Amino acid sequence: MNKSLILAGLLALFSGCSMLGGGKTNIPEVKPVEVVTVVKQAPMYHPPLPASISALPVEWRVLTPATMEEYLKDLNEGNAL
Numbered sequence: 495m496n497k498s499l500i501l502a503g504l505l506a507l508f509s510g511c512s513m514l515g516g517g518k519t520n521i522p523e524v525k526p527v528e529v530v531t532v533v534k535q536a537p538m539y540h541p542p543l544p545a546s547i548s549a550l551p552v553e554w555r556v557l558t559p560a561t562m563e564e565y566l567k568d569l570n571e572g573n574a575l
Contacts, residue, residue, distance in 0.1 A: 568574040
């Protein structure tokens with residue numbers, strides 16, 4: 495009994511699915527895949543221009559030791575510019 499069971503199992507294992515009618519006749523025909531490459535140029539981005547600036551006039555002063563003492567005196571009084 496064991497030998498016939500092992501023999502039937504080996505027969506089913508080696509025959510695979512060919513006994514079920516799964517041959518080439520059931521496989522539908524497959525069309526080849528067509529690959530199309532489309533090259534597109536990236537759009538150009540033109541950012542808006544920045545707003546113009548309006549600079550304030552600058553007044554420069556050169557501080558020498560004599561004018562520095564005057565500036566510090568005005569600073570302590572609260573009149574420094």
